[in-house]
Amino acid sequence: MTWIWTNAPALPVVLLLPAAIIIPLAALIDRRLARALALAASLAAVALGILNLVRVLADGPVRYFMGGWPPPIGIEYVLDPLSAFVILVVNAIGFLVLLHAGTPVARELPEAGQQVPYYAVAVLMLCGFNGIVVTGDFFNLYVWLEISSLSLYGLIAVGGRKAPVAAFRYLILGTIGACFYLLGLGFLFTMTGTLNMADLKAILPAVSAEPAVAVGLGLIVAGMGLKMALFPLHGWLPDAYTYAPSASSALIAPLGTKVGAYVLIRILFFVFGVGAAAKAFPLTTVVGWLAAGGILYGSVMAMAQRELKRMLAYSSIAQVGYIGLGIGLANPLGLIGAILHVMNHAAMKGLLFLVAGNFRTVLGHSDIARLDGSARRRMPWTTAAFAVGALSMIGIPPLAGFFSKWYLALGAVARKQWVFLAVILVSSLLNAVYFFRVLERVYLVKPDAEEDAPRTEVTASMRIPVLILAAALVLLGVLNAAIVKGVLAKVAAAALF
């Protein structure tokens, strides 16, 4: 079994990529194999993620040379506390959503020809995310970025009537983002002659005064800002999340934007260093202020929405803003808050989108105005999980959402950025307004019809992931000190400020 140990950094990718190809082939034998294989592959990826995180925390970073070619010639995969942590989050959420996907996929994609590709493309997307996070090479990152993005477009496009339009708009903007990244990379490559992150980091001090380096970094940050829907580059997000099928939006919303945020953190804090990045142009400060604008904009827009998935989509713009705010603070507390929020928001948004999927499956809609007490009577577990997710989004201790906001607030205080602190507090209030609007309808509004609504809770495969995520929000909140001390403190210690 030593081969698992020596090849562990590359295994998640090496496992998921063939799985995405085998799924359509296996489905020719028996269509049920598609879901079983997707679940098996993502579960194995979770197991590898746990193994890798434990190993990295015990032995320090692991560098894996693809094909035995040492960098900077070869492509290397790097597991450090940050990448191991994010990979585990990505795979765990991906597995839970795929576990949930069985019924919604069967209901919303009734044609058999759509269900098998859904699983194949979903696994391909997870593979792309794993690749983005684990790679130590900038061009390899671009390829993984496009693999995951193309899968994202496909997952969105299979939704309702308007879904292809939303997917096309996302494709255009996503490609602009990727092109900006590639163009910026071109600038960095011509200045340094390397694509390896560690090598680039070593060469950068010699050329960091060059304007071409600053332009390259600016283009990369703009491109990643588009991919992570950083305000005001968020235009593609609301339609894409709303019109995608429930099973897709629950997969995309928690993970898609986070990976963009990860790349931004990786480049700004681990390759350039905030000080060097700010030499020509205060990039992190700009990201921080844009994020603060996005938090307020997303929260206000979320209050105005009448449909649950659309409300959650605007709320995602606000929540991505928290991550951007942590990047903008550019101090250890802000960075810890940002990475903690990557995990917490992935769990919270995953949970809330799964609940929206449950509502659509049982009630046939997710219009906030049409929700009432009958939803609670019919689905007590689902609504209870929704309440946990909503309270965590608002930031009620001891739920997970509170702690990432807490670290961000501490970071803002340490920086004496009182505006950012005010934004965090105000947006928590706005969160409370738009989530209590839903909670009030579900828990307090009496159903119009007097008849006894039968209890029609969703099937176990849809209920269990929701309940696991709800329990996880409590656990992650209670255990946050352990996570911060054990993992994120090491991340912050390795970052360049």
Next chain:
Amino acid sequence: MTEVLLGHYGYWFIFALVILGFYGMVVKRNLVKKLIGMNIFQVAIIMFFLSSAVKWQATIPIADPALGTSDPDLYISPLQHCLMLTAIVVAVATNGVAYALLIAIHKRFGTLHEDELLARMTHDLDLD
């Protein structure tokens, strides 16, 4: 001034292509024209990478017995070409997905013009 313009004419050409592609993607209302803009944008970036591989009076990167392998300045850099082959593959895949989406849009709404599309989408009953 002329030196800045003529000395970097390759970069100015690429810069013009980037602007042209970006203009097409953002301003044009026809979705196919947006895609054409996207292609121009991608080609501009590919040419930008390739232009950085060129060396004065160097030959293609295949070992030539007459030139030997001791002096790398005699060969242009092959790395950018390999990278851009991959980028071309990515661009082709993106185009494939984009045209598949356009076919789906045209089947559902009967138009690829953004204004008409928006009009028909708002008249549509919002079932989603």
